[in-house]
Amino acid sequence: MRGFQACRALTVAVLFLAGAALPTAPASAGAAPPAESTSPAGASAAGTALEISVSSISPAIARPGQNVTVTGTLDNPGPTAVPAPRVRVVLGDQPLATRKDVGVWAEGTGPAQGRVVGQQQVRAAIPPSGSVAFRVEIPGAAGLRSPAYGALPLSIEAGGSALHTFAGYQRQKEYEPLRVAWAVPLTIDGESDLFGSPGEARDAAWSRALGAGSRLARVVEATEASPVTWAIDPTLVPSLLPQEVEGSAEPGAPAPQPESAAGARTAMEQRIRASATEHTPWVLPDVDADLAAVADAGGGLALTSALVARSSSVASALGGRADIAWPADGRHTAARESVLRRLFADPPLAGQLAAQSTLPLTGGTQDAHRRSADGLPVLGYDDALSALLAQTTTPASAALSTQRFIADSAALLDERPGTPSRSVLVAAPRSFDPDPSGAAGLLRTAASIPWLDTVSTDELLRDARRAVPMPKQVGTRPGATTPPSAGRPGGEAGPPAAPRDPYAASKPLLNRARLQNLQENLRTIRGVATIREDGEEFSRIWGRASEQLASTRWRVPPARAEWSTLSRGVSGAIDETTRSITVSRSNINFLADTGRLQVTVANDLDVAVENVKLTLEPATPRLRIDSQPPVMRIGAKSRATAIVGVTTLAAGSVPLRTTLTTPDGTVIGQGADVVVQVTPTGDWVYWTLGGFAGIILVLGIWRSVRRKPEPVNAAEPLPTSQGTA
Known part of the structure; x- marks a missing residue:
């Protein structure tokens, strides 16, 4: 459309x-x-x-x-x-x-x-x-x-x-003027190379995403001079995130980046931070987490809660707030509100954006400031006017959208021209890709329309807290538009169907199983990072990539394949570690009651690992592990030997189950079959050996006593005395 x-x-x-x-x-x-x-x-x-x-x-x-x-x-x-x-x-x-x-x-x-x-x-x-x-x-x-x-x-x-x-x-x-507020998301598109391994591909991806001529650069240019609320993904301001997340420097200034990526990332962050206070900033959950998918699937709550909480410090630095939920599909339901309240714990949830077409209809176009049955302020954005802002993609389309905006706002005003304090919210979709001059022209024109008064989203939120509660309702399908003649006096039709936001129209990519898998992968990455010599960098790159997979940015069809590519990259990074540390397969003959076993562990990674814990568990009670081996350090492409104290209890073959873990218990590496052939000796062995030793001693003495002097040979001449004649 x-x-x-x-x-x-x-x-x-x-x-x-x-x-x-x-x-x-x-x-x-x-x-x-x-x-x-x-x-x-x-x-x-x-x-x-x-x-x-x-x-x-x-x-x-x-x-x-x-x-x-x-x-x-x-x-x-x-x-x-x-x-x-x-x-x-x-x-x-x-x-x-x-x-x-x-x-x-x-x-x-x-x-x-x-x-x-x-x-x-x-x-x-x-x-x-x-x-x-x-x-x-x-x-x-x-x-x-x-x-x-x-x-x-x-x-x-x-x-x-x-x-x-x-x-x-x-x-x-x-007339009584109609109050209008604006909201525009500052987010990036889904591209797997943005969050993959460092290198030329990653740097090029960031240049495309944030450099001159990028979609986001056009959005910022179009809205920079107008009083619109920016809804900001913290991914765009990495220096304000914790150091372990983005490897940032002190929170006061953007961190230096590799030369190939510095221009795009640093310039965009500085631009956003310099103008943020003029745009009543909302900080979205980190990575622009897909709240709609999480709320509906009921999975990934721990991960999403952490992403939501992380945005508070970013909002404080930008002079904004991080307590507004903006689900990509624009739906509000009582059940979803309950989940969102759990996700937004500190600070508590203060409001939600929703499409007017998905909210209860009580006659005419509803005001933007509304309140749920459970008391949550809900800002309903006008589908048709929002679509006109989204259609400012070329100078020609922007000109037509601007003129239609004038006409549509006048018709909206005429529904109740004498009613004071009416409000309308215009919200651009996450796919917003404007012609900068055309979109800026629409915003300037809207500011000059005498029947529109521009206000902030904060003012609408204050009004929403005092609004009459809406009736409880199930909610319409994602991306739906206002049906004609629905709830209008005299059967009057509503606004024409607006083009559907691709983010709202797409089915969620994330389901319960995928969300749970993301949480498990993130735990594994953090555990693996504690043993790798390059653990800080490994966690920053692949932990961040795993978090990014929970983003809204992957919902649209072109990005869904990119999600799969990045997901495979995360799994590959995890597998590289877990498959490269192995216990060597061996068969051991143990001929003692107590003693020590030696088990070899190999590291095939290009980096050293340390604090690797090897645990052995006998499959049968014939052998007892007296002491597990201490944690090991294994050099890159090297092997190390673990010493295990054992006691034998019965003869036979004993398979040992081996497990490699990190200090926090994350299972890594691959165990191997270690089979011990146990032959316990017992006390009789020592008595027998002592008896044999005694016999040997007695025999030696007896042989010494029985030995006689050698007889003198008769053929030898007798010695003669000197001086004998």
Whole structure:
């Protein structure tokens, strides 16, 4: 629908020209010249179509005696020149008494029934792929209709092509002004490389997300000079988050980043922080956690509560608040409110944003400031007006959206023109991707509309605390729009169906099982980080990535695949550690009653690990573990031996179950089968060995005693005495 609106803004009701345009004298305001004949589409001899676009209608609100100037272009996309056409502005007969009337006129195509209030003859032919500007004056626009204020239905026509728009006017004030507040989310789109491993891909992703020309940069530029409430994802201000989350420096200034990412991240943070106090900032739960999915699934409450609580310090630094819930699907129900109150514990939940189309209807368009049956302030944003802000994607679509905003707000006021303190909230969707100058122009124009008073969202919240409670209701389906004739007096239809916010229209990506898995992965990452030598960096990168998987940003279809990619990256980082630390498989023969076993643990990581705890548990009672081994430190790509004290109780084969854990009990690594063949000896072994030793000793002595002197050999000559003759 959004794409259709943008296309329609640029190229509307294209018909073929019928030969050369006839010259016509300018028509004065109020005169009704004969109806101009037009040729049906496809009947043009030239065979070329024109496209009409409007760049501005000025002034935004015409006062008595002022002329309204309509400027725009005629484009010739065809291969042949188009003879000089005549541009005329027709004031349509369509009444604009209700918001439905406004929608019917805006969506209409083709030449209008009415009177010509201004025209211009183009002086030259339009060449192939060329364009020509036009400028038409509407004299005395404020006096063309009888109501004292409102909008004029205008049809810009050239050679049978027509574009429907509006012009605002006021002769005098006959109403109580309608208060209007604005809310715009500052969030980033889902891209897995933003939160993956450091490197060129990650740096490039941050440049795309936050650099010049990025969607977020356009949002900030469009809203920076206007009094809109910014709803900020803390991911955009990393220096205000705890150091273990983003590795930030002192909270006072942005932390230095690698050179390739510094420009984008630091510049955006400084820009947001410099302007935040002027935008009544709301700080969303960290990572813009998907509150709608969590509340409906009933899982991931511990993780989400931590993300909600973390935003309080960020809000304090920005001079804002962190107690407003903005579910992406725009629904409020009593059951969801109960869960949100549990998530927002300190500070307690102070309010919720919801689409008016999902809230109870009691006649006419409801005020923005409302209160639930259980007393929670609820700010209901107007679906149709919010969609017009979202459609300011190009200069041409922004011009049409601005004029329709004037007409729709006037019709909204006319539902109860004399009622004081009425309010309307306009909230951009998270997918808001504006043309900066066009969106800023709509905001400036809205500020100049005399029947609108711009107020802060804080003022609406104060009023909501005193509002009459709404009846309890189940809530409509996500992304629903106000049904026609629902609860309107006399069956009057409501505002036209607005294009559906893609975040609200998409089914939640997160369910109970996925939320529980995110919590388990986060616990594992933090446990693994306590043993890795690079634990602080590991926890900061992959813990943050795991938290980001709980974000709203992944709801829209293009980002759902990115969620899966990032999820696999987180699982891979966990598996790398848990699979790289292993107990070596072995078979041990143990021939003693007591003693020590040796078990080898290998570390295949590129970093050392420490405080690794090995626990052994015998599968049978034949062997008793007397003392578990002390915690180990294992170098990168190395092995270490654990010493275990054991006592044997019976002979046999004993499998040992081995478990590797971190100090906090997180199971890591992979155990292996260690089988011990136990052969206990007992006391008889020592008596037997002692007896054998005694026998050997006695035999040795006996052999020594029995040994006799060697006899003298008779053949040896006897020694003779010296001096014998």
